[in-house]
Every structure is written in structure tokens, then in C-alpha cells.
Amino acid sequence: MPEAVFSVKNLTYTIPNEKEPLFHDVSFEVNKGDVVIIRGPSGCGKTTLLKCLSHLNVYSGRISLFGKTPKQYGVPSYRTKVCYVPQRPSMLPGTPMGFLKTVHTFKSRQAYHTSEQDAIESALKLSEHWNITSDLWDKDWTGLSGGEAQRIALAVAVSLPGAVVLLVDEPTSALDEATSEKVENSLIELCDLPESSIEALIWITHSDEQAERVGTRTLTLEKGTGTEGVHLVSA
Numbered sequence: 001m002p003e004a005v006f007s008v009k010n011l012t013y014t015i016p017n018e019k020e021p022l023f024h025d026v027s028f029e030v031n032k033g034d035v036v037i038i039r040g041p042s043g044c045g046k047t048t049l050l051k052c053l054s055h056l057n058v059y060s061g062r063i064s065l066f067g068k069t070p071k072q073y074g075v076p077s078y079r080t081k082v083c084y085v086p087q088r089p090s091m092l093p094g095t096p097m098g099f100l101k102t103v104h105t106f107k108s109r110q111a112y113h114t115s116e117q118d119a120i121e122s123a124l125k126l127s128e129h130w131n132i133t134s135d136l137w138d139k140d141w142t143g144l145s146g147g148e149a150q151r152i153a154l155a156v157a158v159s160l161p162g163a164v165v166l167l168v169d170e171p172t173s174a175l176d177e178a179t180s181e182k183v184e185n186s187l188i189e190l191c192d193l194p195e196s197s198i199e200a201l202i203w204i205t206h207s208d209e210q211a212e213r214v215g216t217r218t219l220t221l222e223k224g225t226g227t228e229g230v231h232l233v234s235a
């Protein structure tokens, strides 16, 4: 058996000041080429789970990428490799172009030696394919529609080098059907593109059809009995 790209063991998360965990003992492995769908009813903890996976929430349990923990990588470097793209990035200050340039200067990104110009060209090309015109990159995030902001945030995550596991939270929820299909197709192709560092995706969706189209595996979070909290019921 080849070593898993990404491994999660007994992941348990408790909301601050709550007694019982939101979810507990979640364990799964992700292999190269996987598009792992995360399902579960609204409010069961899917977004919180993705935030734990990219070390944005405090959790118990063990998460590792190629056998190394976030602390062993150093958290900023780990977050570049296990990259979380939120559903709604509209709270960001400034413009998407400013954001792309700032993220490009981070030490954890500089390790990949991509020029700023290459990163910009790559992001503009991908977003244009997703019907985002270049002028939108210089508009304030607050002036963008939900769907525009969502596609631009995805283009930034995919175009900057370094991500190995991409965590996407309902990445097409604000898009019409035709645009959604384009974004979907681009995302699932990433694992096979020689120029992409991405080896697997973990993808939250509420759509059965989308899960069927893009997923290679499905994990379902379900509420247990009594105060058990949410746990993983299928893999």
C-alpha cells in the first residue's frame, strides 16, 4: 500500500465553552487523486472540520501530510500545503490583486520561487476561463458579487504554487449551472495536471448530483444519539 497523502486520526473538536464535542473521533485517509466529498446536514460541522484540517481551529487528534504534522512543517508552511478556500471570502480588505500580491510575498510561498508576474498571469488566465474579466481583480472585494469573489478566491488558491491538498467549501454554491460546470471541471483536473502541485481535494457540497459527478469517495458526518456529537459514518 502506498503511503497516504493525508491522514486524519481521531479528530475531535469542541466549540469553546461547550461541554460536548461538535464532532469526535473522525478518522480517514486521503490518497493521490482522491476527491473526497464531505456530506452532512446543515450545521453538523463540515466547515469546522475543514478549518481543523488546515489547522485554523484548535482540535485534538492527529493530522498529517506525508506523515508529518502541521507543527513539524511549521503552521504557515502547512497551511500553504493544506489550503482552505472559504465559501465566502467577502470580508477581506482591499482588492483581489492586492491580496494575490500580498500572499505571494509570504515566506511559505517564496519557497516555490514563482515570480509575481507568473502567479498573476496564471490566476488571470484561470479566472478568465471562469468568466471573470480582468478588471474585477482591481475592484474592492466588498464590491464583488458572491459568485465573483468565490471564483477569484479559488483562482488565487489554485494559481499560487504549493497547495497539495485543496479544501473547498461549497465552491460553486453561488454560481449558475454553466459556470459551475466550468469551475468543477477545472478543479477535478488539477490532480492530473503536471504543472499543478495539488494531489487531492476535500470538497463540501450539498448537491447529490455534484457529489456524484466529482467525488471519488464520500465521507458523511451524522449526528449520534444523546450527547455523542457528530461522527463519521461512512468512508
Ligand SMILES: Nc1ncnc2c1ncn2[C@@H]1O[C@H](COP(=O)(O)OP(=O)(O)OP(=O)(O)O)[C@@H](O)[C@H]1O
Pocket (backbone or CB within 6 Å): 015, 016, 022, 040, 041, 042, 043, 044, 045, 046, 047, 048, 049
Ligand atoms: N468557534 C465557534 N463558536 C461558536 N459556534 C461555533 C464555532 N465553530 C462552529 N460553531 C457552530 O458549530 C456548528 C457547525 O458549524 P459549521 O459551519 O461547521 O456547519 P456546516 O455543517 O458547515 O453547516 P452548513 O452546511 O450550513 O454550511 C454551527 O452551529 C456553528 O455555529
